[in-house]
Amino acid sequence: MGFPGTWMTESESMVYRVVPKCACSTIGQIMYYSDHGRFFDGDIHDAEDGLHKWAREESQAPIRANVKTRSSYAFTCVRNPYTRILSSFFDKICGIQRNGRRYRGNLVPLLIQKYGIEVGGEDGREPFDQVRSFRRFLLFVRDTIRWRRPMEPDIHWSAVSGHVSTFIVNGGRYDSIFWTERFDEGMQAVLDRTRTPHRVDLAAIPRFNESEGHGPKRAHPVEAYFDDLSMHLVYEIYKRDFELFRYDFENPANKMPTGEIDLDEVHAKLGD
Template identity: 75%
Template sequence: MGFPGVWMTESESMVYRVVPKCACSTIGQIMFYSDHGRFFDGDIHDSKNGLHKWSQDHSHDPIEQAVRAGRGVSFTCVRNPYARILSSFFDKIAGIQRNGRRYRGNLVPQLIQRYGIDVGSPENDFDFDQIASFRRFLLFARDTIRFRKPMEPDIHWSAMSGHISTFIVNGGHYDQIFYTETFNEGMAAVLDAAETPVKVDLAEVPRFNESEGHGPKRAHKVSEYFDDLSRHLIWEIYRDDFKLFRYDFENPDNKLPIGEIDLDEVHAKLGR
């Protein structure tokens, strides 16, 4: 199966398992900069050279050899599940994508028809009931993950533990896993451990949020989107994410973890 979702610097200083909606654009740009002394001009997801990606055939052998030999610092980044699923909704469902169209073509019309979701439009300044529509989207997300209907689960709302496990199951080992919420500290620890051709000053790195500005802004605090049923669904979908990465299920407004990640436990539970 190889190492899907893995990016690696050409210098093999860093090996990163991408987890969507967890600062992956910024991390990719930092990796690119650490080799080339410049940022990629555009969305790093669109780069075809300068950064090894498992999605590129020519990158398979370098990634596989580096991972098997334990070269570079292998890491990933996680995010509070409440905030992550909200971000997925506002970006992929309510927002307009970089190409000027809705995400995945007919997905949003299908959700409007099947789940009664309303996401507004740029013409009406995305005026819609965010809470009601998000809760209906959550039902859809649960259906895709639990029952794989009406479609396979999308990478942007499937569980982080699922993404992270593929690297372990296929023979990789994480040196570090850090939090989006304390990004600078986590990324600094990775860079400190890596031998990069170019030194990176994190204080000078912009945030590359490629989804920002293409859709509605969140109008309420996190907890207001999650009633009892919503929280039941969130636990059903993301139980392992809360437990392994020590996020606070009881308080949706607390975005910070309530403990430290145990890397041995992550490898033991996700490597089965």
Template identity: 20%
Template sequence: MTDVYKGLKRFRDYQNNTNISIRNKYLYCAVDKVANSTIKALLYKIEYGEVWKENYIDRKSLREKRLSPLLSPFQLPSDLLDEVYKSDGYKRFCFVRNPYSRLLSCYLDRIADRRSFPSREVYDALGKSEELVTFKEFIELVCEQNSVKQNSHWRRQVDDVMLCKIKFDFVGKFENLNNDLLCVSKLVFGDILPELLDLGINYSPSKTNASDKLYEWYDQYLESLVYESYKQDFEAFGYDRLVFNSCS
């Protein structure tokens, strides 16, 4: 299964967002814009164990995989990597998010801001330099792309976590983050006290509150476009369509 990512996502994204602990025997498939920084910060704290220091966690260490205590696939021999993916000795988990709020959060944080690498991909693809890319333009662009071409911040989550290739022990949800992190801690680590996990602390470098703004940004056209393009995410992870009053 060393080529598990092929046909689903970019090689670099596969290496960056696949997080493996040999010490604690788990696989965490991270999804960008799904509390990735917060989840990794808590995992790092547990991985460091007795040598933990508060200054180990900063934005740079959460962004750069080379600073992570968790391993990437390329660092493991193929037989051990197969064990990580298939053995009962390893626990496998991921976290997902409502596609509507994830895409809106990505736009507000990464595209409208213009300073991130994902924003350069979008502006270049649309041939824009000065004029702001609208939310409508962003949604139309990403919905046309296949998963391999998509940036990890808006890639379809079924492909980003390689759902067709990996059998997960637990799929958590952004919308139920604290409770689901407790489920993960019990599944992987046993009895870890909630105060050790620092539940409730948001390590994200930016917070958009996108979940509360959906009806400000979506209309029936954009809602339908996202639903059809990300239909597998909605169905696989149990998310509902936005409902608009057709008479309004």
């Protein structure tokens, strides 16, 4: 059994299940700082030492042993499906990535050809109809998730509950699941329950938004991108995310959770 997407501090003070587009860069840097008293110089996703990651073969045995015995505080962070899918569109589809190229090579040309989307030209900076292109992107997302065509679902727009579930199915248990929208409160609760080599002053920690500046600025409020059909598609794709993590499907303008997350319910429903 494996624990894909799982990171652990070298001191084994905490275990984190990464969920893309849910403050993962900031959380990773906090974990790194809590062990080393400094931040990783660069994107934490590129770090090949100083932090255990399941993707590193030498990290798998210590992560597996820790999660199986539930030796450390385990947590993850979730986000409103409406704002998360919008962020994925502007960052991964419209934006130029940190390597100077388009995300996943031929993905954007495929979307332009098959779904008629626009992305703001070669550099993502030309004006275009963001609402129309985003709604066409949603059709593509639905196709990848429901029928796995024209490609497999991407981690940046596959459901949060799917990421969260792998940790549970393979034998892990979360001590905390908190919201990106209440990040300081949730992350502080994690820090209060862990002993780290270096104290973390959350108020002094910068936000490491590695996707910021990759793509064009969002020109409209969140709710402008979602008509009745778009909302239906989002609910079809992310129904479990709305229900388990207590987000408001009826109102795309409300990014905040509407109730508390029930950890027992999450483990029961995602542990099948």
